């Protein structure tokens with residue numbers, strides 16, 4: 001699929017505000033990819049598609065997870081985690097993406113996972129710090145991203161985990177593995 005076609009297709013799946021966010025993730029992930037040395041074209045494609053399923057009815061997202069043999073434990077955790085895994089499946093099925101590195105960057109952009117590739121880190125971090133994001137601590141994350149993708153992503157995950165704890169919510173184990181992995185890498 002041509003890039004233009006891909007962009008038009010994904011744009012039609014979401015409200016204007018979410019498309020603006022997607023453009024921000026595209027720009028930021030390309031910047032991070034060039035700065036830290038992973039494939040900027042892959043970062044760009046993964047970013048276009050990362051939230052492709054975000055506005056699907058959650059039941060549709062759950063159906064994909066159940067029927068396509070995606071990790072079933074996701075269904076026991078927050079619904080916010082589902083669109084990432086469903087999105088990777090849809091990127092392949094409906095948009096013809098067959099590069100596993102790109103699909104993994106989409107798949108793990110929300111939860112993270114142990115031993116994240118640089119491309120996965122870049123897309124996940126871009127999702128946190130793109131210019132349209134405005135949450136307490138985002139400036140700090142952007143500053144840290146000037147010198148370390150791992151430290152910036154660790155700070156971002158810490159914020160998410162803290163948020164989940166404060167709201168009495170469960171934490172998906174892969175997020176904890178991702179955090180632990182980043183700490184080991186930074187040492």
Ligand code: DGI
Pocket residue numbers: 051054077078080081084109110111112127160164170171172173175
């Ligand atoms: O889709 P976006 O809004 O751009 O961002 P995202 O895909 O990173 O979704 C983040 C949301 O997921 C955030 O509000 C926190 C929520 N969430 C719920 N449970 C977990 C979780 N995020 C992580 N990393 N781990 C969880 O267990």
Ligand code: FE
Pocket residue numbers: 050051054083084109110127
């Ligand atoms: Fe997302």
Ligand code: FE
Pocket residue numbers: 109110124127128
């Ligand atoms: Fe994220």
Ligand code: FE
Pocket residue numbers: 021025050051127
């Ligand atoms: Fe996003």
